[in-house]
Amino acid sequence: KLIAILPGDGIGPEVTAEARRVLEAMALPLSFEEAPVGGAAYRASGHPLPDETLALAKRADAILFGAVGDPAFDGLERSLRPEQAILGLRKHLATFANLRPARIFAGLEDASTLKPEVARAIDLVIVRELNGDVYFGEKGRRTTDAGLREGHDLMRYDESEVRRIAHIGFQTAAKRRGKLCSVDKANVLETSQLWRDVVIEVAAEYPQVELTHMYVDNAAMQLVRNPGAFDTIVTGNLFGDILSDQASMCVGSIGMLPSASLDADAKGLYEPIHGSAPDIAGQGKANPCAAILSAAMMLRHSLAMSDPADRIEAAVAAALATGVRTPDLGGTASTRAMGDAVLAAL
Amino acid sequence: KLIAILPGDGIGPEVTAEARRVLEAMALPLSFEEAPVGGAAYRASGHPLPDETLALAKRADAILFGAVGDPAFDGLERSLRPEQAILGLRKHLATFANLRPARIFAGLEDASTLKPEVARAIDLVIVRELNGDVYFGEKGRRTTDAGLREGHDLMRYDESEVRRIAHIGFQTAAKRRGKLCSVDKANVLETSQLWRDVVIEVAAEYPQVELTHMYVDNAAMQLVRNPGAFDTIVTGNLFGDILSDQASMCVGSIGMLPSASLDADAKGLYEPIHGSAPDIAGQGKANPCAAILSAAMMLRHSLAMSDPADRIEAAVAAALATGVRTPDLGGTASTRAMGDAVLAAL
Ligand SMILES: CC(C)[C@H](C(=O)O)[C@@H](O)C(=O)O
Ligand SMILES: CC(C)[C@H](C(=O)O)[C@@H](O)C(=O)O
Numbered sequence: 001k002l003i004a005i006l007p008g009d010g011i012g013p014e015v016t017a018e019a020r021r022v023l024e025a026m027a028l029p030l031s032f033e034e035a036p037v038g039g040a041a042y043r044a045s046g047h048p049l050p051d052e053t054l055a056l057a058k059r060a061d062a063i064l065f066g067a068v069g070d071p072a073f074d075g076l077e078r079s080l081r082p083e084q085a086i087l088g089l090r091k092h093l094a095t096f097a098n099l100r101p102a103r104i105f106a107g108l109e110d111a112s113t114l115k116p117e118v119a120r121a122i123d124l125v126i127v128r129e130l131n132g133d134v135y136f137g138e139k140g141r142r143t144t145d146a147g148l149r150e151g152h153d154l155m156r157y158d159e160s161e162v163r164r165i166a167h168i169g170f171q172t173a174a175k176r177r178g179k180l181c182s183v184d185k186a187n188v189l190e191t192s193q194l195w196r197d198v199v200i201e202v203a204a205e206y207p208q209v210e211l212t213h214m215y216v217d218n219a220a221m222q223l224v225r226n227p228g229a230f231d232t233i234v235t236g237n238l239f240g241d242i243l244s245d246q247a248s249m250c251v252g253s254i255g256m257l258p259s260a261s262l263d264a265d266a267k268g269l270y271e272p273i274h275g276s277a278p279d280i281a282g283q284g285k286a287n288p289c290a291a292i293l294s295a296a297m298m299l300r301h302s303l304a305m306s307d308p309a310d311r312i313e314a315a316v317a318a319a320l321a322t323g324v325r326t327p328d329l330g331g332t333a334s335t336r337a338m339g340d341a342v343l344a345a346l
Numbered sequence: 347k348l349i350a351i352l353p354g355d356g357i358g359p360e361v362t363a364e365a366r367r368v369l370e371a372m373a374l375p376l377s378f379e380e381a382p383v384g385g386a387a388y389r390a391s392g393h394p395l396p397d398e399t400l401a402l403a404k405r406a407d408a409i410l411f412g413a414v415g416d417p418a419f420d421g422l423e424r425s426l427r428p429e430q431a432i433l434g435l436r437k438h439l440a441t442f443a444n445l446r447p448a449r450i451f452a453g454l455e456d457a458s459t460l461k462p463e464v465a466r467a468i469d470l471v472i473v474r475e476l477n478g479d480v481y482f483g484e485k486g487r488r489t490t491d492a493g494l495r496e497g498h499d500l501m502r503y504d505e506s507e508v509r510r511i512a513h514i515g516f517q518t519a520a521k522r523r524g525k526l527c528s529v530d531k532a533n534v535l536e537t538s539q540l541w542r543d544v545v546i547e548v549a550a551e552y553p554q555v556e557l558t559h560m561y562v563d564n565a566a567m568q569l570v571r572n573p574g575a576f577d578t579i580v581t582g583n584l585f586g587d588i589l590s591d592q593a594s595m596c597v598g599s600i601g602m603l604p605s606a607s608l609d610a611d612a613k614g615l616y617e618p619i620h621g622s623a624p625d626i627a628g629q630g631k632a633n634p635c636a637a638i639l640s641a642a643m644m645l646r647h648s649l650a651m652s653d654p655a656d657r658i659e660a661a662v663a664a665a666l667a668t669g670v671r672t673p674d675l676g677g678t679a680s681t682r683a684m685g686d687a688v689l690a691a692l
Contacts, residue, residue, distance in 0.1 A: 069533070083533040113464045113570055134480070134501055139536040144504055151540030152502040155480055158494040185584075187415070187429040190485040194497030218621075220592035221600065224459055224570065238531075242588060246566035254567065275564075 001030050001303055004060035006037040006053065006089075009082055010276025011286035011335075012066020013040075018288035018339030019064060019295040022315075025343055026308050028299075033060070037089075038068030038082035038276070048085040054092055057269070062302040064295060065089070065271035071278055082276075090130050095261035095269050096161070097168040098128040099297075100244040104251040105320050111252030111329045114227075121228025122251050127172055128240025129165040130261055132157050133191075135237045155191050157236065162198040164264070169199075169234030170206040179231035181212045183219045183239055195236065216243070223247055248273055255287030255328040258294035260301050268302045270294040280327075284334040287326040289316055292342055311346060318345035347376050347649055350406035352383040352399065352435075355428055356622025357632035357681075358412020359386075364634035364685030365410060365641040368661075371689055372654050374645075379406070383435075384414030384428035384622070394431040400438055403615070408648040410641060411435070411617035417624055428622075436476050441607035441615050442507070443514040444474040445643075446590040450597040451666050457598030457675045460573075467574025468597050473518050474586025475511040476607055478503050479537075481583045501537050503582065508544040510610070515545075515580030516552040525577035527558045529565045529585055541582065562589070569593055594619055601633030601674040604640035606647050614648045616640040626673075630680040633672040635662055638688055657692060664691035 005020060007013035023030060035041075035053040042048045048068065057063050068082040078084070089095075103123045104112065112119035137154030144150050166182075173180035182199045184192035196213060203211045214222065216239045222229065223243065227250050235243060248254045254274040262268040272290030280286060293316060300309035319341035325331020326338050333341070351366060353359035369376060381387075381399040388394045394414065403409050414428040424430065435441075449469045450458065458465035483500030490496050512528075519526035528545045530538035542559055549557045560568065562585045568575065569589065573596050581589060594600045600620045608614040618636030626632060639662060646655035665687035671677020672684050679687070 078533075078536070078539065081533065087534070113461055113572075114459050115461055118459045135534055137498070141536055141540065148504040148506055149540060149543075150502060150504040151536040151538075152483070152500055153535045153537050154498055154500055156496060156498040158490055158496040160494055185587075187424075187427065188433070188481055189499045190424070190487055190497040191499050192497075193424065194487065194495060197495075217587045217591040220566065220588045221595040224592060224595040226459075239588075241531075241563045242566045242585075245563040246570060246592065249567040249570040 001061040002059065003030050003032050004056045004063045005032055005034045006057070006063060006065045007034065008038040008066040008068040008276065009040055009070045010067055010278045010281040012068070012276055014284065014286050014335045015272060015288040015291035016064055016066040018335060019291040021339055022292050022312060022342055022346070023295050025346060026311070028305065028308055038085045039070030039073050041085065042073065042080065042082065048080060048082050049088040054089070057089060057093060062267065062298045063269040064298060065269050066291065067272065067274065067276040069276040069278070087135065089269060090261060091136065093267070093269060094131060094263045096129060096131040097165055097262045098130040098240065099172065099260045099262070100126040100128060100257065100273055102126070102247040102251050102257060105256060105317055107320055108252045108256070108329060112250065114250055118227065119251060124227065124230040124247065125172055125176065125232050126240055126244040126247060127165065127169045127232060127234040128244060129161065129236050132161045133237035155189065157191050157194060159194065159198050162195050163202055166199045166202040166234060169232060170202060170209050173209045173232035174206060177231040178208060179210050181214055181230060181233050183214050183216050183233055183235035183243065185216050186213070187215060199234070219243060220246060223250060244273060253287065253328045254290070255326065256289050256293070258290050258297050260297045262301060266301055268298065270298040284336060285327050286335045287328045288335050288339050292316060315342045315345040347407040348405065349376050349378050350402045350409045351378055351380045352403070352409060352411045353380065354384040354412040354414045354622065355386055355416045356413055356624045356627040358414070358622055360630065360632050360681045361618060361634040361637035362410055362412040364681060365637040367685055368638050368658060368688055368692070369641050371692060372657070374651065374654055384431045385416030385419050387431065388419065388426065388428065394426060394428050395434040400435070403435060403439060408613065408644045409615040410644060411615050412637065413618065413620065413622040415622040415624070433481065435615060436607060437482065439613070439615060440477060440609045442475060442477040443511055443608045444476040444586065445518065445606045445608070446472040446474060446603065446619055448472070448593040448597050448603060451602060451663055453666055454598045454602070454675060458596065460596055464573065465597060470573065470576040470593065471518055471522065471578050472586055472590045472593060473511065473515045473578060473580040474590060475507065475582050478507045479583035501535065503537050503540060505540065505544050508541050509548055512545045512548040512580060515578060516548060516555050519555045519578035520552060523577040524554060525556050527560055527576060527579050529560050529562050529579055529581035529589065531562050532559070533561060545580070565589060566592060569596060590619060599633065599674045601672065602635050602639070604636050604643050606643045608647060612647055614644065616644040630682060631673050632681045633674045634681050634685050638662060661688045661691040
């Protein structure tokens with residue numbers, strides 16, 4: 001099986017290197033090819049998502065992605081920015097289902113700003129739609145009749161887009177504690193009303209799952225008030241972006257959390273949910289656990305290698321249990337040292 | 347001065363009644379008129395925002411609003427839902443600037459799920475734009491060429507809308523610790539790019555304020571990770587909706603937080619940021635502090651009565667110091683008893 005590794009910007013190369021070391025150490029039938037993406041690709045070739053990188057991603061059986069984003073390109077027009085690379089990959093690969101589990105590893109309660117008993121109770125997955133919403137609707141600038149600059153972005157969903165992510169939401173919940181919370185803003189948005197209608201229709205096929213609905217403002221509140229009450233959350237691209245980052249911080253560090261972005265055939269792109277963190281790039285301070293755990297998700301979801309996936313996850317837990325901690329978790333271990341600890345625990 | 351009281355639905359009437367009692371006890375030159383709004387108005391007259399209610403709101407010098415929202419109307423078409431009343435009032439009154447302070451009252455740290463030292467450090471204001479964004483852009487349903495149901499909502503801002511709220515943001519920050527954080531999603535949205543451009547332009551007029559920019563997903567994260575680092579946040583309607591509810595829960599209970607919605611002349615509508623809470627309506631369990639503190643904000647911002655405003659805020663703090671707590675704060679005091687305690691402390 002061919003794994004495309006797209007390290008990207010900032011700490012992306014550092015953390016994907018550790019994930020690759022872990023995968024290589026397991027002697028699985030995997031081969032690896034790397035390609036530049038994001039600001040790194042723009043520097044090399046003038047485009048954040050070069051054709052060769054996209055071709056590799058399409059050819060590969062799964063993609064391990066680092067992070068994109070580089071403040072050096074802040075002034076650049078949007079279509080050339082590093083972030084366009086990940087948006088383009090998601091769209092071209094049709095990875096519409098983004099799974100973001102959030103659970104605290106034993107011993108990391110101190111890293112959370114939530115009271116330990118609240119943090120410990122968190123065990124949820126956010127299922128975020130990734131191919132639609134205001135991210136991909138028509139967008140632009142114009143000058144109004146009054147001569148004013150105006151910007152617009154169209155938020156939209158059609159029923160097929162909502163239906164397919166709703167199915168993933170229900171299936172995810174069915175494999176967990178059987179509770180699905182659909183998050184929208186149906187008291188204000190037409191898009192959300194359609195979302196809610198379709199989710200309710202799909203619910204008929206999953207009688208074993210208990211469905212609730214919550215407005216996004218309330219969800220942001222409940223994720224602080226009682227995050228342990230959530231099992232599976234299904235929501236749109238924009239709300240999922242916000243809520244999953246929020247949830248990740250509730251469990252202490254964004255440096256621990258992996259994600260999977262799957263297409264209809266469970267081919268996927270796997271990435272830590274943290275960004276490129278330019279402030280600490282190149283210093284060996286980044287936590288590679290999110291990338292390593294993303295590799296585990298890749299084995300499980302796209303490559304039917306559940307046992308090695310379990311082994312990696314157990315090794316991360318075991319490494320943490322020895323007390324090794326990167327700076328985001330209040331320790332001093334380097335990226336490499338954290339990777340070594342996981343390798344040792346494999 | 348004429349105060350319009352619009353109690354609304356659920357716990358709205360219970361909490362505004364206490365706020366009115368407090369205002370009346372202070373022997374200020376105020377007169378009061380009440381009118382129905384939301385589901386209550388729909389029941390009485392078939393519309394959530396009757397003409398007479400709107401006329402009263404326009405005639406009044408300030409408006410004290412309870413809450414709207416009633417699950418009995420969930421099936422109703424959007425234009426007739428209780429929530430349309432508050433959206434309509436905001437638009438008709440042109441109250442574009444929503445101020446939402448979040449600060450924890452001494453002794454309430456236990457009610458927050460954040461560690462006490464984190465919760466205690468919170469002292470921020472969210473300045474939320476209230477008349478534009480995806481809330482008021484063109485919205486609707488249609489059937490696509492492929493025969494699919496589709497919903498859409500246009501997110502948009504023009505520069506004048508951004509400029510006026512940016513000024514409020516900078517002015518608010520200048521009166522506080524001089525730090526303004528503008529929250530957007532400029533890596534994805536054109537609307538946000540315009541937002542950022544205009545905020546930067548306005549910044550030139552406020553050299554004493556330190557301006558930073560943050561993506562909304564990161565802001566949702568930082569509000570959990572290090573909420574004490576924020577002073578003033580300025581953001582659009584949708585992001586402000588989400589972040590302010592999140593921030594309110596960080597300080598323990600949404601039952602403590604007031605808000606002001608101001609027009610260009612500082613005429614305003616004042617409301618607790620909590621909703622109608624249908625699950626506890628009519629049981630005397632609601633916390634009236636947010637409504638009482640909203641009345642204090644009204645005296646200060648719209649009626650130039652700062653001293654009475656200070657007195658009310660001190661009375662709420664004093665009442666809490668005696669240990670009286672409504673159920674949201676872990677106590678058993680009724681809405682009325684909490685109101686009595688504030689009255690006694692005036
Ligand atoms: C980099 C950015 C475009 C992206 C998003 O908004 O989806 C990121 O925040 C994420 O969540 O993966
Ligand atoms: C009731 C609803 C329309 C409203 C909003 O979304 O603005 C509420 O959540 C608020 O924040 O005041």
